[in-house]
Amino acid sequence: MTTHTPTTPTKSKRLSLQGMLTAFVVTVTFLLISILTWNSWNARTTTLNETKTATANMARALAQHGEDTIGGIDNVLVGLVETLEQNPWDSEHLDRMNMFMRQRVADLPLLHGLFVYDDKGRWIVNSQEVLRTEFNNSDREYFIFHRDHADRGPHVGPPVRSRSTGDWIITVSRRLEHPDGSFSGVVLATISMQYFRSYYESFDIGKSGAIFLATQNGTLLVRRPFDEKLIGSDVSKGSIFQHYSKHGPSGTAILVSKIDQVERISSYRRLDHYPVLISVALSTEEVLTGWREETIRYVSASVVLIVLLWIMGLRLIHQITIRERAQAELRIARDDLERMNGELAALALLDGLTGLANRRRFDAALDEEYVRAMRNRTPLALVMLDVDHFKKYNDRYGHPQGDECLRLVSRVLKKLQSRTGDLVARYGGEEFAILLPGTDIDGATVVAERTRAAIQELNIEHAENPGSIVTISAGVTSIVPVRSLAGNSAQDLVRTADQALYQAKESGRNRVCTLVSTVSDT
Ligand SMILES: Nc1nc2c(ncn2[C@@H]2O[C@H](COP(=O)(O)OP(=O)(O)OP(=O)(O)O)[C@@H](O)[C@H]2O)c(=O)[nH]1
Known part of the structure; x- marks a missing residue:
C-alpha cells in the first residue's frame, strides 16, 4: 500500500501565511500613513518657513519704505530748524518760509503740511495759504514732548486729526531752541495717513493679512485692515510688542493678534533711525489653505488606496482560508480513505465467518x-x-x-x-x-x-x-x-x-x- 506524504501546508504554516499577509497589509498601511504624515508635515513646515521668509523680506522692505518716507520729511524739518534758529522770525523771513513750505508740500504728495509753533504753541508759519492764528497747539503730544525733552532728534507722535483739514495725519517733529538752548518752539511735518494706507493696500497679503506701523512705545499709527477706532490705540501689550520687547529689533513668529484673535505669521522690524515699528503678518489659516487642500487630496487618495489594499488583502485571506479549509477536508477524506483501504486490506486477509486469518x-x-x-x-x-x-x-x-x-x-x-x-x-x-x-x-x-x-x-x-x-x-x-x-x-x-x-x-x-x-x- 502506498503511503501518502502530506503535501498541503500544516496548520502553523497556514496561520503564518495568513499572519504574514495581515502583517504585510498592516505594514503597508502603516508605511503609507507614515509617509503621508511625514510628507504632509514637511510640506506644512516648508510652507510656514517660506512664508516666514516672505514676511521677513516684506517687513524689511516696508521698514525701508518707512525709513525713506519719514527720512525725506525729516530732512525738510532739519532744514527748517536750521533756518528758523539762525534767522529772526520777522514777516519777511516768515513769508519766505511760507513760500518754501507751500512749495515742499506741493512737491511731496505724502507731505500733508508743515507747521511752526512758538514756545507757547501759537501758530507762527505753516504751509497753508492763510495763517490762522486762532488755534493753539500747546496741548498736542509732540508740543509737550519737545517742550519737556531737550532731545533734538526727530519725534514721531501719535496720529491726530488735522485741526486745519480734519484728515488723519502722522506727525514728525523737531524741537526749536534759542541760542542758549532753551525751548523756542516746534517745527512739525504731518504725513497723510492715507499715503501709508494706500501704500499698504497695494500689497497682496490675503483677506486676513495685516500690516501696521506703530511708534516704538506702542501707539498704533496705521493698520491694515483699516479701523478708525484703532488709530492711536495702545498696542504695547499686543503679541508683536511682547515679542519685540523680548527678542529685539526684528523678528518673525507665529502669533495670535490681540486685536482680532487671528493667528498670523508675523514679521516685525524697527526702523533704524526712527522710533517706529513696522509689522507685516499673513494669516496662518490662509497661508496653509493650499497645503490643506493638497493634504486632503493626498489623504483621500491614500484612504482609497488603503481601503482597496484591505479589501484585496481580506479577500486574499478569505480565499486562502477557503482553499486551506478545502485542503484540510481533502486531507481528512484522504486519511479516511487510507484508513478504509487499510481496513479493507485487513478484511481481505481475514476470514469472514471466524475472523481468523484467511x-x-x-x-x-x-x-x-x-x-x-x-x-x-x-x-x-x-x-x-x-x-x-x-x-x-x-x-x-x-x-x-x-x-x-x-x-x-x-x-x-x-x-x-x-x-x-x-x-x-x-x-x-x-x-x-x-x-x-x-x-x-x-x-x-x-x-x-x-x-x-x-x-x-x-x-x-x-x-x-x-x-x-x-x-x-x-x-x-x-x-x-x-x-x-x-x-x-x-x-x-x-x-x-x-x-x-x-x-x-x-x-x-x-x-x-x-x-x-x-x-x-x-
Ligand atoms: N456449516 C459449515 N459447514 C462447512 C463449512 N465449510 C465446510 N463445511 C462442511 O464441512 C463438511 C466437511 O465434510 P468432510 O470433508 O466430509 O469431512 P468430515 O465430515 O468432517 O469428516 P472427517 O473430516 O473425515 O471427520 C462438509 O459437509 C462441508 O459442507 C462452513 O463454513 N460452514
Whole structure:
C-alpha cells in the first residue's frame, strides 16, 4: 500500500501565511500613513518657513519704505530748524518760509503740511495759504514732548486729526531752541495717513493679512485692515510688542493678534533711525489653505488606496482560508480513505465467518516464515486441524449451527495463540492451520494437543461423533528448511501436515499425529 506524504501546508504554516499577509497589509498601511504624515508635515513646515521668509523680506522692505518716507520729511524739518534758529522770525523771513513750505508740500504728495509753533504753541508759519492764528497747539503730544525733552532728534507722535483739514495725519517733529538752548518752539511735518494706507493696500497679503506701523512705545499709527477706532490705540501689550520687547529689533513668529484673535505669521522690524515699528503678518489659516487642500487630496487618495489594499488583502485571506479549509477536508477524506483501504486490506486477509486469518494470508505468511526459517536455520512447525465428522454435524444440526460451531472452535484457537509470531488461519471449510515459527516438532505437538483438549472441553454437542461432542483431529510437522535440498518448498510442509492429519483421522480421530517432513533435517 502506498503511503501518502502530506503535501498541503500544516496548520502553523497556514496561520503564518495568513499572519504574514495581515502583517504585510498592516505594514503597508502603516508605511503609507507614515509617509503621508511625514510628507504632509514637511510640506506644512516648508510652507510656514517660506512664508516666514516672505514676511521677513516684506517687513524689511516696508521698514525701508518707512525709513525713506519719514527720512525725506525729516530732512525738510532739519532744514527748517536750521533756518528758523539762525534767522529772526520777522514777516519777511516768515513769508519766505511760507513760500518754501507751500512749495515742499506741493512737491511731496505724502507731505500733508508743515507747521511752526512758538514756545507757547501759537501758530507762527505753516504751509497753508492763510495763517490762522486762532488755534493753539500747546496741548498736542509732540508740543509737550519737545517742550519737556531737550532731545533734538526727530519725534514721531501719535496720529491726530488735522485741526486745519480734519484728515488723519502722522506727525514728525523737531524741537526749536534759542541760542542758549532753551525751548523756542516746534517745527512739525504731518504725513497723510492715507499715503501709508494706500501704500499698504497695494500689497497682496490675503483677506486676513495685516500690516501696521506703530511708534516704538506702542501707539498704533496705521493698520491694515483699516479701523478708525484703532488709530492711536495702545498696542504695547499686543503679541508683536511682547515679542519685540523680548527678542529685539526684528523678528518673525507665529502669533495670535490681540486685536482680532487671528493667528498670523508675523514679521516685525524697527526702523533704524526712527522710533517706529513696522509689522507685516499673513494669516496662518490662509497661508496653509493650499497645503490643506493638497493634504486632503493626498489623504483621500491614500484612504482609497488603503481601503482597496484591505479589501484585496481580506479577500486574499478569505480565499486562502477557503482553499486551506478545502485542503484540510481533502486531507481528512484522504486519511479516511487510507484508513478504509487499510481496513479493507485487513478484511481481505481475514476470514469472514471466524475472523481468523484467511487462506491468502496464511499462504503469504507461510512463504515468508519459510524463507525466514531457511535464512535463520530455525525450525518452522505447522499444525493442520479438522473438525471430526463435521458433515454429519451440518446434516444433523443444520448449516447455521455448523457455522456457529466453527466460530466457537475459532475462538478457542485464537485464545490459545500464545506467541506473537504464531498464526492461526482458516485453511478452508472446517479445516484450520496453526503456523508456529521457531517451533520444533515437540513444541508443535504440545500446541496441537492443548488445542485438541481445549476443543473437547468445549463440550459442544455432536450426537453423530463418538463421545457425542465436537472433537478435532490434528496433524503436526516441523522442519528446518535447507536451501541446498532440491524441491524443498513451503507446500511440502503443508503436504506433510496434511498427511499427519490424515493419519489422525485414519487412526480414530480426536487425536494428534506427528509426521516429520521428508525434506526436513530435524
Ligand atoms: N456449516 C459449515 N459447514 C462447512 C463449512 N465449510 C465446510 N463445511 C462442511 O464441512 C463438511 C466437511 O465434510 P468432510 O470433508 O466430509 O469431512 P468430515 O465430515 O468432517 O469428516 P472427517 O473430516 O473425515 O471427520 C462438509 O459437509 C462441508 O459442507 C462452513 O463454513 N460452514
